Amino acid sequence: MSPSLNPLRTKFSSPLKSPSLYNLCNSRNLHLRLHLSLQTRCKQGSTQQQKPNPKKKIVLFGAAPPVSEEKDRQVSSRDGGTTSSSTPSAWRIVKRVPKRALALLANLPLAIAEMGAIAALMALATLVEQGESLEFYTSKYSEENPVLGFFTWKWIVYPGFDHMFTSPIFLGLLVLLGASLMACTYTTQIPLVKVARRWSFLQSSETIRKQEFSDSLTCASVQDLGAILMGHGYEVFLKGPCLYAFKGLASRFAPIGVHLAMILIMAGSTLSAAGTFKGSITVPQGLNFVIGDVLAPIGFLSNPLDSFNTEVHVNRFYMDYYESGEVSQFYTDISLLNFEGKEIMRKTIRVNDPLRYGGITIYQTDWGISALQISKNGEGPFNLAVAPLQRSGDFKLFGTFLPTGESDSSGKVKGISMLARDLQSIVLYDEEGKFVGVRRPSSKLPIEINGTKIVIEDAIGSTGLDLKADPGVPIVYTGFGALMLTTTVSLLSHSQVWALQDGSTVVVGAKRNRAKREFSKEMNVLLNKVPELVGTNDAIES
Amino acid sequence: MTITLAAIEHILNMLSFSFILIVILINIFSAISSIFGFGETLELRNSSEIGLFFCFFCTTALLIFLWIESGFFPLTNLRESLAFLSCVSSLIYFILKTRNNQNELNKITITSTILTQAFFAVWGLFFSPEIPKLKILVPALQSLWLLMHVSIIMVGYVVLIIGCLLSIAVLILMATNDAVSKEIESRILDSAKGGLTMAETLDLVEYYRKYFPNYFKIDFIEDLDSWSYRTISIGFALLTLGILCGAVWANEAWGAFWSWDPKETWALITWITFGIYLHVRMNQNWKGKNVAFIAFIGFLFIWVCYFGINLLGIGLHSYGSFN
Numbered sequence: 100m101s102p103s104l105n106p107l108r109t110k111f112s113s114p115l116k117s118p119s120l121y122n123l124c125n126s127r128n129l130h131l132r133l134h135l136s137l138q139t140r141c142k143q144g145s146t147q148q149q150k151p152n153p154k155k156k157i158v159l160f161g162a163a164p165p166v167s168e169e170k171d172r173q174v175s176s177r178d179g180g181t182t183s184s185s186t187p188s189a190w191r192i193v194k195r196v197p198k199r200a201l202a203l204l205a206n207l208p209l210a211i212a213e214m215g216a217i218a219a220l221m222a223l224a225t226l227v228e229q230g231e232s233l234e235f236y237t238s239k240y241s242e243e244n245p246v247l248g249f250f251t252w253k254w255i256v257y258p259g260f261d262h263m264f265t266s267p268i269f270l271g272l273l274v275l276l277g278a279s280l281m282a283c284t285y286t287t288q289i290p291l292v293k294v295a296r297r298w299s300f301l302q303s304s305e306t307i308r309k310q311e312f313s314d315s316l317t318c319a320s321v322q323d324l325g326a327i328l329m330g331h332g333y334e335v336f337l338k339g340p341c342l343y344a345f346k347g348l349a350s351r352f353a354p355i356g357v358h359l360a361m362i363l364i365m366a367g368s369t370l371s372a373a374g375t376f377k378g379s380i381t382v383p384q385g386l387n388f389v390i391g392d393v394l395a396p397i398g399f400l401s402n403p404l405d406s407f408n409t410e411v412h413v414n415r416f417y418m419d420y421y422e423s424g425e426v427s428q429f430y431t432d433i434s435l436l437n438f439e440g441k442e443i444m445r446k447t448i449r450v451n452d453p454l455r456y457g458g459i460t461i462y463q464t465d466w467g468i469s470a471l472q473i474s475k476n477g478e479g480p481f482n483l484a485v486a487p488l489q490r491s492g493d494f495k496l497f498g499t500f501l502p503t504g505e506s507d508s509s510g511k512v513k514g515i516s517m518l519a520r521d522l523q524s525i526v527l528y529d530e531e532g533k534f535v536g537v538r539r540p541s542s543k544l545p546i547e548i549n550g551t552k553i554v555i556e557d558a559i560g561s562t563g564l565d566l567k568a569d570p571g572v573p574i575v576y577t578g579f580g581a582l583m584l585t586t587t588v589s590l591l592s593h594s595q596v597w598a599l600q601d602g603s604t605v606v607v608g609a610k611r612n613r614a615k616r617e618f619s620k621e622m623n624v625l626l627n628k629v630p631e632l633v634g635t636n637d638a639i640e641s
Numbered sequence: 642m643t644i645t646l647a648a649i650e651h652i653l654n655m656l657s658f659s660f661i662l663i664v665i666l667i668n669i670f671s672a673i674s675s676i677f678g679f680g681e682t683l684e685l686r687n688s689s690e691i692g693l694f695f696c697f698f699c700t701t702a703l704l705i706f707l708w709i710e711s712g713f714f715p716l717t718n719l720r721e722s723l724a725f726l727s728c729v730s731s732l733i734y735f736i737l738k739t740r741n742n743q744n745e746l747n748k749i750t751i752t753s754t755i756l757t758q759a760f761f762a763v764w765g766l767f768f769s770p771e772i773p774k775l776k777i778l779v780p781a782l783q784s785l786w787l788l789m790h791v792s793i794i795m796v797g798y799v800v801l802i803i804g805c806l807l808s809i810a811v812l813i814l815m816a817t818n819d820a821v822s823k824e825i826e827s828r829i830l831d832s833a834k835g836g837l838t839m840a841e842t843l844d845l846v847e848y849y850r851k852y853f854p855n856y857f858k859i860d861f862i863e864d865l866d867s868w869s870y871r872t873i874s875i876g877f878a879l880l881t882l883g884i885l886c887g888a889v890w891a892n893e894a895w896g897a898f899w900s901w902d903p904k905e906t907w908a909l910i911t912w913i914t915f916g917i918y919l920h921v922r923m924n925q926n927w928k929g930k931n932v933a934f935i936a937f938i939g940f941l942f943i944w945v946c947y948f949g950i951n952l953l954g955i956g957l958h959s960y961g962s963f964n
Contacts, residue, residue, distance in 0.1 A: 587878055
């Protein structure tokens with residue numbers, strides 16, 4: 100925290116308490132620790148306490164910062180503390196190497212630099228077109244006319260920026276960030292769990308006064324303070340003249356949880372990328388396919404599942420439309436049949452509502468028209484195969500052709516053309532290509548074209564299905580849930596209060612890991628509530 | 642009934658535009674008068690708040706009418722999401738005001754609210770198609786996830802924008818205050834080394850209060866910094882929730898968590914930027930200007946992600962595009 104330049108903030112904001120000199124020597128700023136003779140009074144109050152090993156307790160809390168403090172200090176202090184073992188020196192050297200590597204990886208500025216580099220590469224990927232051919236890049240970013248004066252196609256293709264999100268540089272940075280995350284969690288955050296679990300009382304007034312917020316209440320008792328704190332939701336522990344209270348312990352561990360959740364997500368997506376089976380297929384209504392035929396592995400860890408033997412039968416494909424004619428939703432009624440042909444599952448799927456079975460998910464992603472069933476001059480029905488003519492985004496056009504005569508000398512065949520945008524209505528054109536009329540398949544109304552009577556019986560659609568078998572999904576979902584939870588919890592604050600009864604004075608120290616500036620105001624309000632004991636003998640040990 | 646829903650929406654749009662115009666004029670007028678020494682009047686500030694409240698009312702009514710007209714929750718295109726953004730922005734301002742009643746924080750939030758409302762009003766009136774056609778929702782958007790994902794992201798954007806504006810205020814104030822703060826810091830360091838008596842300390846403090854009136858400005862800067870940190874933390878959590886909701890929705894709809902769509906990529910870039918902001922604060926040497934600058938960059942990225950990508954109209958998120 101930047102040097103706070105206000106030595107008297109506590110004084111101004113607590114007018115109810117007598118501005119004792121103790122207030123003046125309390126400050127949140129380490130630079131302003133004024134050494135006054137009055138401080139010896141504090142020390143005398145605690146001489147009957149911890150002469151044996153005061154240093155140990157003070158160093159523990161001095162060197163164990165809360166989760167939000169510097170990591171480098173913590174790492175170096177741990178390194179210094181653990182080398183005093185009695186193992187042989189060669190083994191110690193070997194053990195030191197991974198410790199060094201860990202310390203290097205857990206360096207915060209390095210992690211920030213990695214994050215920044217990843218962000219910059221992602222931004223570059225949105226500016227440069229991804230996945231195009233080499234000719235595209237050589238023509239667009241040509242050497243004769245480089246962008247920004249130097250940015251030619253070589254800058255893009257050689258480092259792999261044309262397929263940024265699978266390029267070695269990007270993936271390598273991601274791996275490095277993951278390693279940094281793991282190193283940081285291991286070296287810095289997990290030891291904090293051990294420290295947090297051992298809540299110790301602070302036995303000396305001097306240590307208490309070194310806290311971020313500290314104050315002292317004359318003519319007060321530590322039990323009253325404890326009662327007030329309990330009323331404010333703290334958990335209070337009282338041992339003799341010493342008091343320790345805390346609130347919101349969960350938020351101390353939440354940052355660890357955030358990092359662990361992110362590691363989980365990264366591991367899950369790696370498994371996903373290496374072990375997925377993917378495939379897509381367009382199936383006309385009424386036909387079958389075997390799942391295993393459609394799926395193809397996309398990574399080296401892909402293992403086929405038992406459910407790959409299942410056969411999928413498309414019972415029915417239909418669409419809903421808006422009044423204006425656009426497609427509102429498309430549905431496929433699917434049956435799953437096992438190896439013996441027995442139906443094991445049946446579901447109607449639509450977009451946003453896939454079918455899940457045995458580790459495989461079937462998504463509805465697309466549709467088409469596969470055939471038109473017509474009867475000509477009362478004969479039929481004939482199935483005419485339909486071909487897609489134009490596909491741009493959601494706008495589709497399909498067409499088919501019914502030949503009505505022999506081919507002429509130039510090889511062209513005359514016939515009736517039919518076009519359709521969706522399964523609702525078919526547009527018919529005659530042999531010269533002139534528009535004749537529109538028919539809906541459900542109406543079964545005949546239409547006369549060049550002497551031929553056509554009745555459109557049915558438009559048979561085909562459904563576009565995407566199949567996926569992804570082993571990493573449960574892990575990634577767990578990571579997502581954990582990340583959502585821990586991010587929310589880490590917004591809470593973890594406050595700790597220590598107090599010591601020093602004669603008739605209570606010395607209070609406190610700190611909090613979030614919202615630190617408002618903390619002093621809140622603590623002052625809280626301390627104002629502690630009743631002042633009137634008429635006690637000032638039994639000051641001299 | 643001769644008044645159609647479209648006409649009502651248009652009227653509401655114009656009303657909110659007029660109210661926000663009045664509010665902006667009032668604020669400009671009071672700013673000018675305080676610069677020139679006439680002083681701010683409380684009545685002017687209250688009236689600007691009342692104007693903002695009416696604008697919020699009109700925007701909310703507009704959202705409700707859009708909802709009624711189309712049958713879907715109004716978050717499907719750019720105009721509706723902008724209306725939602727300004728609505729949430731005003732809502733947060735009113736909530737904060739009733740909870741804290743802290744004047745300084747209110748000034749920043751009211752500024753951001755006014756600007757957002759104004760932006761929406763202008764956009765809705767002049768840049769969107771005049772009469773919205775009967776809206777159809779493509780099949781991929783027919784899901785409850787739409788509501789969750791987009792609304793959480795919108796609220797997250799609002800909170801992050803407020804936090805970034807606080808940081809920008811810190812930057813502006815610090816730019817004018819650097820010289821003074823350095824002086825004060827060096828003096829205090831000297832005095833602490835010397836080891837003063839009580840009387841000397843009191844003299845020192847009196848000296849500062851008398852000769853460095855900007856002293857309390859430094860205090861205010863630290864307050865702003867702390868508020869910015871807290872607000873951005875909350876906004877970061879919301880953005881995380883929103884991005885994760887989007888990823889789960891993508892998996893349910895298309896079978897892939899993450900398609901490296903431009904909008905998704907920029908959302909992740911914004912997320913990383915604010916992650917860097919939160920982590921840089923741990924390093925004591927980097928406090929102050931550098932941190933606030935990172936928040937400023939994050940502010941720019943939010944607008945690129947929300948607006949810039951939509952204007953390009955490419956990728957899976959093209960539903961919200963301009964065309």
